[in-house]
Amino acid sequence: MKFAVIVFPGSNCDKDMYYAVKNELGEEAEYVFHDETSLDRFDAVLLPGGFSYGDYLRSGAIAQFSPVMEAVKKAAAAGKPVLGVCNGFQVLLEAGLLPGAMRRNKGLKFICKPVTLRTEENATMFTSEYKQGEMITVPVAHGDGNYYCSDEDYRILKENGRIVFTYTDDLNGSKANIAGILNESGNVLGMMPHPERAVDTLLGSADGLPLFRSIVANWRETHAVHR
Amino acid sequence: MPYIDEITPKTIETDKLYLDMGVTEDEFSRIQTILNRLPNYTELGLFSVMWSEHCSYKHSKAVLKKFPVEGDRVLQGPGEGAGVIDIGDNQAAVFKMESHNHPSAIEPYEGAATGVGGILRDIFSMGARPVALLNSLRFGELTNPRVKYLFEGVVSGIAGYGNCVGVPTVGGEVQFDDCYEGNPLVNAMCVGLIDHSDLQQGIAKGTGNPVLYVGAGTGRDGIHGATFASEELSEQSESKRPSVQVGDPFTEKLLIEACLEAVRHPQLVGIQDMGAAGLTSSSAEMASKAGSGIHLNLDDVPQREEKMTPYEMMLSESQERMLLVIEQGSEKEFTDLFERWGLQAKVIGEVTDNQRMTLSFQGDTVADVPVDSLAEDAPVYHPDSVEPERFRAFQAAGQPNLTAEDPEEILLTLLQQPTIASKEWVYEQYDYMVQTNTVVQPGSDAAVLRMRGTDKALAMTTDANSRFLYLDPYTGGQMAVAEAARNLVCSGAEPLGVTDCLNYGSPENPEIYWELERSTDGLSEACRALNTPVVGGNVSLYNETAKGAVYPTPVVGMVGLIDKLDHITTQTVKNAGDAVYSLGKAGNDFAGSELQKVTEGRIYGPAPTFDLAAETERQTKVLTAIRKQTVQSAHDISEGGFAPALAEKLFSSGLGVDVTLTQSESLTASLFSETPSRYIITVREEDRERFEKLVPEAEMIGRVTETPQCMIRGNDGTPLINRSVQELENVWRGAIPCYLKSED
Numbered sequence: 001m002k003f004a005v006i007v008f009p010g011s012n013c014d015k016d017m018y019y020a021v022k023n024e025l026g027e028e029a030e031y032v033f034h035d036e037t038s039l040d041r042f043d044a045v046l047l048p049g050g051f052s053y054g055d056y057l058r059s060g061a062i063a064q065f066s067p068v069m070e071a072v073k074k075a076a077a078a079g080k081p082v083l084g085v086c087n088g089f090q091v092l093l094e095a096g097l098l099p100g101a102m103r104r105n106k107g108l109k110f111i112c113k114p115v116t117l118r119t120e121e122n123a124t125m126f127t128s129e130y131k132q133g134e135m136i137t138v139p140v141a142h143g144d145g146n147y148y149c150s151d152e153d154y155r156i157l158k159e160n161g162r163i164v165f166t167y168t169d170d171l172n173g174s175k176a177n178i179a180g181i182l183n184e185s186g187n188v189l190g191m192m193p194h195p196e197r198a199v200d201t202l203l204g205s206a207d208g209l210p211l212f213r214s215i216v217a218n219w220r221e222t223h224a225v226h227r
Numbered sequence: 228m229p230y231i232d233e234i235t236p237k238t239i240e241t242d243k244l245y246l247d248m249g250v251t252e253d254e255f256s257r258i259q260t261i262l263n264r265l266p267n268y269t270e271l272g273l274f275s276v277m278w279s280e281h282c283s284y285k286h287s288k289a290v291l292k293k294f295p296v297e298g299d300r301v302l303q304g305p306g307e308g309a310g311v312i313d314i315g316d317n318q319a320a321v322f323k324m325e326s327h328n329h330p331s332a333i334e335p336y337e338g339a340a341t342g343v344g345g346i347l348r349d350i351f352s353m354g355a356r357p358v359a360l361l362n363s364l365r366f367g368e369l370t371n372p373r374v375k376y377l378f379e380g381v382v383s384g385i386a387g388y389g390n391c392v393g394v395p396t397v398g399g400e401v402q403f404d405d406c407y408e409g410n411p412l413v414n415a416m417c418v419g420l421i422d423h424s425d426l427q428q429g430i431a432k433g434t435g436n437p438v439l440y441v442g443a444g445t446g447r448d449g450i451h452g453a454t455f456a457s458e459e460l461s462e463q464s465e466s467k468r469p470s471v472q473v474g475d476p477f478t479e480k481l482l483i484e485a486c487l488e489a490v491r492h493p494q495l496v497g498i499q500d501m502g503a504a505g506l507t508s509s510s511a512e513m514a515s516k517a518g519s520g521i522h523l524n525l526d527d528v529p530q531r532e533e534k535m536t537p538y539e540m541m542l543s544e545s546q547e548r549m550l551l552v553i554e555q556g557s558e559k560e561f562t563d564l565f566e567r568w569g570l571q572a573k574v575i576g577e578v579t580d581n582q583r584m585t586l587s588f589q590g591d592t593v594a595d596v597p598v599d600s601l602a603e604d605a606p607v608y609h610p611d612s613v614e615p616e617r618f619r620a621f622q623a624a625g626q627p628n629l630t631a632e633d634p635e636e637i638l639l640t641l642l643q644q645p646t647i648a649s650k651e652w653v654y655e656q657y658d659y660m661v662q663t664n665t666v667v668q669p670g671s672d673a674a675v676l677r678m679r680g681t682d683k684a685l686a687m688t689t690d691a692n693s694r695f696l697y698l699d700p701y702t703g704g705q706m707a708v709a710e711a712a713r714n715l716v717c718s719g720a721e722p723l724g725v726t727d728c729l730n731y732g733s734p735e736n737p738e739i740y741w742e743l744e745r746s747t748d749g750l751s752e753a754c755r756a757l758n759t760p761v762v763g764g765n766v767s768l769y770n771e772t773a774k775g776a777v778y779p780t781p782v783v784g785m786v787g788l789i790d791k792l793d794h795i796t797t798q799t800v801k802n803a804g805d806a807v808y809s810l811g812k813a814g815n816d817f818a819g820s821e822l823q824k825v826t827e828g829r830i831y832g833p834a835p836t837f838d839l840a841a842e843t844e845r846q847t848k849v850l851t852a853i854r855k856q857t858v859q860s861a862h863d864i865s866e867g868g869f870a871p872a873l874a875e876k877l878f879s880s881g882l883g884v885d886v887t888l889t890q891s892e893s894l895t896a897s898l899f900s901e902t903p904s905r906y907i908i909t910v911r912e913e914d915r916e917r918f919e920k921l922v923p924e925a926e927m928i929g930r931v932t933e934t935p936q937c938m939i940r941g942n943d944g945t946p947l948i949n950r951s952v953q954e955l956e957n958v959w960r961g962a963i964p965c966y967l968k969s970e971d
Contacts, residue, residue: 009569010477012393016663019679049661051391054477110386110656141390141658197663202677202792204668 001219002028004042006072006088008063009034013049013086013196020196021046025212034066043219044081045072047088049141049194059102059144060090069095081125081215082188086142089180089190098183098190099157100149106173110143114204117165117179117193124182125218126189127164129210136207138193140171145192147174147181157181165191236265244268248275248451249458254606261600269537269586269594273601276451276504276542277511280768283605286734287766290747294761295754300723301762307428308349308500309419310762312724314788317423318678320685321355324363324416324728324784326767330452330471331413332460335380339413340388340474344546346417347392348500351483352549354427354490355419358662359676360389362399362415363689363728363782367408369645369966374403377411379967385415386656391476392483396657397665398674399689403645406697409772410460414728414765416784418687420678427490429499431510431552431578432517436496438510438576439551439558441565442482444531445506448472449544452503459733459771478547478570485568486549492564494557501548507541507601509550510576511584515602523576525588537586537593552578612744613737621698621818624832629817631895634870634939634947639958641821641867641899642874648962649878671797672714672863675789684789686720692866693778694819699834700742700779704749706834706903709842710865711785712757716846717861717906719794719853720787725754727764727783732776734768742779743768750781756839757846759785796853798862799880800909803933805859807886808918808925810845811905813869813896820901821867835902842904848922849906857918859909868899870948872907874937877952878959883936886929887944894941898948 003021007014014031021029029046032039039045052063063069069091076082076097084092092098105111114137119130130136149157154175157163165180172192180191195208239245245255248271258266258274266274280286296304302319303311309323327342343360350357362385367374378401389396394417431438449472489495497517499509506528514521525537531545551572553561558574565572579585584601586594597604631637641647654669666684667675673688690711696703712722727750732739754761764784770777789795800807817823818832852858864872877884888897896902909931910918919925932938937955939948 010391010480012391012480012661016661019663050393051477051480054391054475056477109383110390110658112390112658112660113655139660141660143390194660197660200663202666203660203663 001043001216002030002041004032004039004045005029006045006047006068007031007033008052008066010052010054011048011050013194017046017048017196020199020212024199024209025216027216032068034068037067037071039071039075044215045075047084047091049086049088052087052091060087060094063091064095073097076188079185079187081219083126084190085194085196086192089192090144092188092190097188098181099153100147102144103146103148104144105146111172112141114139115171115193116168118168120166121161121164123161124164124186126211126214128218129214137205138195138198138208140193142192145172145174147178149175164189165193234268236267239268239271240265245271248272249279250275254278257606261604262596269541270596272538272542273507273594273596276507277601278605282504282508284766285605286608286610286768287729287743288607289609290743293747293751295751296760296762298758298760301760302426303762305761305763308352310724310726311353311426312762312786316681319421319423320786321350321353321419321421322416322726322784322786323349323763324414324726324782325349325765326728326730327413327415328410328730328767328770329460331381332410334471335377336384336387337471337473339381339384341472341546342413342415343385343388344474344476344479345502346415347394347479347483348502348549350417350419351486352427352429352498352500353419353421354425355421356487357394357417357419357483358664359418359674359687360394360396360415361674361687361689361784362396364399364401365407365412365780366403367405368403371408374408375967381411381413382653382656388474388476390658392480393661395659395661395665397659397676398669398687401650401653404694404778406775406777409774410770410777412730412770412777412780414782416689416726418685418786425490427498429513430497430517431513431519431521433496433554434519434578434580435555436552436578437555437558437574438521438523438578439553439561439572440528440575441549441551441572442570443475443478443545443547444529445535445540445543446531446545447535447539447543450539450542452544459769461773472544472546474546481568481570482547482549485565485570489551489561489564492560494554496552496554498549498551501550503544505542505544511598511601513550513552514578514584514598518582520579520581520583520598521576522579522585525586527573527575529571529573537588541586610734610740611737612741614741615738621831622833626815627817627823627832629822629826629895631899634898635950637822637899638870638874638948640825641871642955642959643962644821644825645963645966647821647867647871649960650963651960652963666795667718667797671718673718673720675718675795677792682791684792684795686715686718686787686789687785688714689782689784690714691780691782693780694830695834696746696780697778698819698830698832700746701749702834702837704746704781705753705839706837707781707783708750708753708757708759709903710863711783712759712846713863715785715787716850717796717798717863719796720789721850722757722759722785722787725759725761725783725785727761727781729764729766730770730777730780730782731768732771739776746779746781753839756843793856794854796858796861798876799860800876800882800884800931801859802911803882803931805909805911805931806915806927807884807929807931808908808910809928810908810922810925811902813900813905814902815893815896816900816902820899822899837903845904852918852921855917855921857910857914857921859911861906861908864905864907866901868901870898870939873939874955876907877937878956881935883932883934883938883952884929885932885938887940887942889926889928889942894947
């Protein structure tokens with residue numbers, strides 16, 4: 001399986017994402033620069049964390065206009081798995097691929113620490129290797145992670161099992177402690193915590209690895225014919 | 228010759244305008260001798276920044292010569308952007324520490340942020356990828372509202388810059404003492420990794436080679452920053468706010484990636500960061516190191532403000548700028564490379580063979596001076612040195628006799644002292660995990676980063692207990708080096724090398740100069756004994772306000788190598804039932820201790836007795852025991868003494884401890900004295916015999932317990948301290964947020 005790791009100017013978790021896929025998962029990965037226009041040769045798209053375009057104006061606000069974002073939208077429409085982590089999540093929100101918006105953390109400070117997440121939904125292509133309700137330890141590192149959506153959007157997310165991860169307490173002010181959400185068709189996941197930082201027990205946790213494994217397992221199932 | 232809008236050389240002389248630039252009468256006549264005429268305004272500007280303390284080390288050169296700078300592993304000692312130490316497998320660690328004290332005192336966010344930016348550029352201009360940042364910070368007491376403002380601003384400035392560039396901030400230290408109230412210390416350290424073959428130097432050689440300016444445009448920010456850093460802070464300092472630069476970490480991130488690509492280009496000749504004294508220092512130093520000259524055409528300098536004069540362009544300290552010298556004919560390749568990263572790159576001059584710096588602007592030559600006179604010929608001062616009255620008094624006073632009537636209350640009080648309390652409030656604002664190599668996170672004795680693709684790891688720390696340096700600069704200096712090394716040893720690393728940041732008051736005060744002399748004697752001796760050469764560093768003098776100078780604070784940044792990932796050791800206890808060992812006897816060393824500060828409100832007396840040979844021997848034994856895998860956890864005993872150190876070992880472990888104090892004439896000393904060279908180590912039952920053979924002096928004092936209770940007994944078995952770990956941890960964790968929330 002071949003993963004694209006999108007590199008915007010200012011992305012800084014691109015290498016971590018690349019190593020997680022290549023070294024820990026043992027799948028193919030390739031960096032794709034922001035000015036490229038096609039992702040057709042990839043099976044999945046990863047939008048890493050960082051400060052794309054310095055996060056000037058608003059986190060992720062400028063990155064949405066990068067040429068590569070048209071290709072990301074195309075990949076999403078084609079049903080390919082698209083994972084946006086941290087700044088990648090913010091870009092997906094700004095690009096309208098996911099509902100809602102991100103605000104400054106309620107404490108107005110950057111927060112970096114391992115947190116406990118609850119797996120709210122394991123019937124997704126990103127979480128099938130977790131148990132329903134499984135508690136996992138994954139680091140966060142963000143200043144703008146305070147997720148907001150309208151009550152109506154929240155109801156829709158909730159009723160359709162699109163809230164995938166929640167924090168176990170009020171970490172940053174996010175609505176209903178939301179840490180990660182899916183799009184309507186279930187192939188675009190945005191999350192603030194960093195699963196790519198939790199792929200090796202040497203660094204404290206490997207709880208993020210099943211997320212990547214889920215992507216591969218589900219892809220294998222649907223692509224069995226081609227292999 | 229002078230640029231028309233500028234003041235004439237004659238006016239400079241008659242109105243003594245040079246004094247405003249920090250150039251003395253003597254220095255001004257020296258400049259005239261060098262030029263054989265009066266300097267014009269631009270030229271005087273060049274001399275004033277290059278001869279400032281910050282750039283020329285004119286008051287500290289003499290003492291810096293004492294440092295051991297050589298060793299088997301040293302690939303690059305002082306003199307380049309950063310020091311380089313061989314770590315085997317054709318790889319090297321590149322590291323340096325630098326101060327940004329004065330800017331941070333005036334504008335804490337940008338002052339600290341640009342400090343981080345500057346030290347990063349020192350590392351990647353060597354060709355190394357920055358892999359870690361550390362910060363050594365000193366502030367006044369957290370009860371003061373202005374101190375709170377400075378503390379919060381500095382921390383968020385470091386976070387704002389470091390987080391954005393994607394280099395983890397993995398460690399450091401924060402201490403609080405009155406003497407830093409108006410003049411905080413903000414020392415930033417960066418560690419980079421490089422393959423030997425990629426090592427770069429900042430040189431401008433090859434006559435006719437183009438000089439390439441890369442990065443942000445030049446503005447009027449930071450003009451005379453280096454001069455500002457070389458004088459005391461006063462009430463007028465607020466008006467120097469324009470001397471503080473503004474950082475743009477996004478541009479820096481692009482610069483890192485682009486420059487690391489550029490350094491692998493075979494046609495790169497030299498590269499240097501435009502740091503203090505900006506375009507002046509980078510161009511003069513690059514030419515001087517190569518024995519060349521340099522010509523710059525200032526009309527070509529990218530500018531972000533209108534109508535800038537040559538003086539302003541040369542002295543601007545605008546951030547995120549680099550100067551490259553490349554081979555003729557490769558201009559397009561380099562400009563294309565930088566353009567791909569969205570960065571401007573422009574040829575602004577060329578290397579010459581006349582050993583002069585010549586500047587042209589709008590058709591005129593606006594400066595023509597020998598490059599060596601700027602980079603090498605600054606005067607070297609040997610200021611008077613006088614032993615301060617206080618030193619004699621401290622020596623004569625003897626150790627104070629302190630008694631802790633209620634050890635539990637004392638322990639709780641000590642755990643809440645900001646210097647001892649948890650720094651979680653600080654480091655949770657830093658992204659300490661990006662690049663996914665951080666094995667031991669902030670809060671332990673040293674930070675540890677794995678080196679991807681190897682079985683090795685790097686350990687790093689910064690240390691200096693300035694209270695001991697204030698009492699006795701010589702002994703305190705030795706202790707600072709020893710503590711840094713001890714912290715590395717506790718993490719399983721062999722200490723390899725040092726970068727230092729020497730923060731003192733005005734060297735023109737003989738008592739301060741004495742502190743500088745004595746403490747660097749101590750540092751040098753300890754670096755020799757511990758085989759940790761000084762490969763780079765920075766001097767920050769004039770750290771004083773109307774209320775006086777800061778304590779002598781030579782911060783020691785040290786890097787060590789862990790041979791095998793299995794050797795990585797942390798301070799936290801691991802398993803119930805493990806034996807607890809105490810290594811090193813506590814003496815009545817209370818002078819300069821946290822206990823003395825909280826009980827008497829001030830520090831006085833002689834520094835603790837410190838035996839460098841014993842320290843070195845003990846470090847070797849502990850490291851051997853760790854490498855033989857007989858150690859579960861190791862922690863050195865520092866601020867607050869044994870009891871706080873033991874408590875720290877329990878935090879976040881879910882375990883407790885039951886120990887009995889056996890030695891020592893005084894219980895208070897056993898619990899709270901700060902005698903150096905001591906450790907608390909835990910060992911599994913099955914490893915005890917092997918451990919005791921390796922470290923025979925270590926004394927077993929109890930066990931790690933399943934019950935999360937901190938029990939410390941006197942030698943008759945009666946409990947002296949018996950508190951739940953949770954309670955201790957709560958006060959320790961809550962102290963700094965609590966100080967920041969309170970209104971007074």
